[in-house]
Amino acid sequence: MKDIFNGIKNKTRQLTENPGTIFGLLYPYLLVIGLGLGIYYVQNLDNIARENVPPVLHDSTVVTDLTVKNSVIVPPINVFDFKTPTPELLSEGEKLYKANCSSCHGDNGKGDGPASAGLNPPPRNFTSREGWKNGTKLSQIYTTLQEGLPPSAMVSYDYLLPEQKIALAQYIRATFIPNPENDSDADLQALDAIYNLSAGQQIAAQIPxxxxxxxxxxxxxxxxxxxxxxxxxxxxxxxxxxxxxxxxxxxxxxxxxxxxxxxxxxxxxxxxxxxxxxxxxxxxxxxxxxxxxxxxxxxxxxxxxxxxx
Ligand code: HEC
Incomplete structure (x- = not known):
């Protein structure tokens, strides 16, 4: 009993005289704690590493406000009147083409306009019959202009009046496309029915x-x-x-x-x-x-x- 007591006394003296021994006594515990932290770190490396770098995500929740649109009265048209284009219609088409399309499709319709660089898919080369998605008929080009070809850079031009879309389509067909396909009467009737061309319509104005x-x-x-x-x-x-x-x-x-x-x-x-x-x-x-x-x-x-x- 006395020995144990002396033993403890010696140990206490040792500790106070030589504080370094405290480290010796604590060493196994530090080792276990260090090892534990290490294992935890390695196991969660994915999460830890990810959280260190704040993610830069594209914010898809940005809500854009409505744009200003004037009220538009779309005059009724008879699409059959445009089956064979007049020179006036073609020159109207040319003007619209130069203003809206040649930046991508090029002045010569080859798909090589200045804004075509890097576009994938590239703008259609009108001088070739290869690879058309909707097709070369008047009704098909009208559909392309009305709906666009998402998700490509070919956006919708639905704000153009029906007659302007027809003028563009006929200009491209007459000027660039070799032997474009012709519409049957049924094609034109369908086009008329889908877009209410002979009814005309009034589109209300819109403000943000x-x-x-x-x-x-x-x-x-x-x-x-x-x-x-x-x-x-x-x-x-x-x-x-x-x-x-x-x-x-x-x-x-x-x-x-x-x-x-x-x-x-x-x-x-x-x-x-x-x-x-x-x-x-x-x-x-x-x-x-x-x-x-x-x-x-x-x-x-x-x-x-x-x-x-
Ligand atoms: C910002 C560039 C750009 C502009 C401006 C542009 N287009 Fe396009 N267009 C494209 C691209 C890209 C494609 C090919 C899309 C695809 O293959 O999916 C295309 C395809 C087309 C096609 C082929 C449709 C088919 O059946 O494959 C037609 C026709 C067309 N455009 C007409 C026009 C007209 C007319 C205008 C002007 C009112 C116009 N584009 C303006 C980029 C453009």
Missing amino acids: VAKAEVLIISENENKIKKVESELNSLNSFSNDNGFKLFKKVTTEPKIALSYLINNNDWKKNLPDFISLVINNVNQNGFNGSVFNLKKDEWTSLYNFMLKLI
């Missing part, structure tokens, strides 16, 4: 949502200003009985005022005023205490509101 919001706000801006100036003038009414009632029966005086300003019908007579206020209690800034108003109180509240608004 953000812009519409600004317009709505500015439309109401004058009204809002009026409410604000009314609120400021309220203090000058502080002795008015109607004003005291107004304060009692409204939780949100500003909302109540703008509600009344936006619904002018209540000015016609007292019953209309009462039903407007009562039927929308809480949403309209008034509170439940309107139900306790007596007839003469309604009258003075009404007169006060008429004076104010």
Whole structure:
């Protein structure tokens, strides 16, 4: 017993005299902890490494607003009138081609315009009959222009009028494509039916949502200003009985005022005023205490509101 006691005493002395031995005693534990951390690290190398490098992902959630589009009246056309192109139609097609298409398809239709570099698939070479996806008929080129060829760089030109799309198609067919295929009557009838060509249509105008919001706000801006100036003038009414009632029966005086300003019908007579206020209690800034108003109180509240608004 005494030996054990001495042993412990010796050990304690050793430790205080030579602190390095603490390391010797702790060494096995440090080894195990180090090994554990090492194994954990290696096993999770994938996650650890990935989290170190913040991922740069393409943000596909960006919502683009609507674009401005004027209202368009698409005039009805008879597609059979364009079966054999007139010189006017072809020169209209040429103008449109130079403005919209030659950057990719090239002035000579060979698919070698300045913007064609690096496009995969490359722009169609119109001078060859190889590899056409929709085809060389008038109706088929019309479809290409209307729908585009996603996901390639050939986008939709649906905003061009039907006659302009036909002019382009006929220009390409007459100028570049060797022996383009001709449409049967059934092809042209189908084209007419799919795109409502003989009916014509009216496409409504469109403006960006953000812009519409600004317009709505500015439309109401004058009204809002009026409410604000009314609120400021309220203090000058502080002795008015109607004003005291107004304060009692409204939780949100500003909302109540703008509600009344936006619904002018209540000015016609007292019953209309009462039903407007009562039927929308809480949403309209008034509170439940309107139900306790007596007839003469309604009258003075009404007169006060008429004076104010
Ligand atoms: C930004 C470049 C670009 C512009 C501008 C462009 N195209 Fe294309 N077009 C392409 C590409 C690329 C293809 C090939 C797409 C594919 O093979 O999938 C193509 C294919 C076509 C085809 C072949 C369709 C088929 O059946 O294979 C026609 C016809 C065509 N374009 C007409 C036009 C006309 C007309 C215009 C102008 C209004 C135009 N393109 C403007 C890039 C363009």
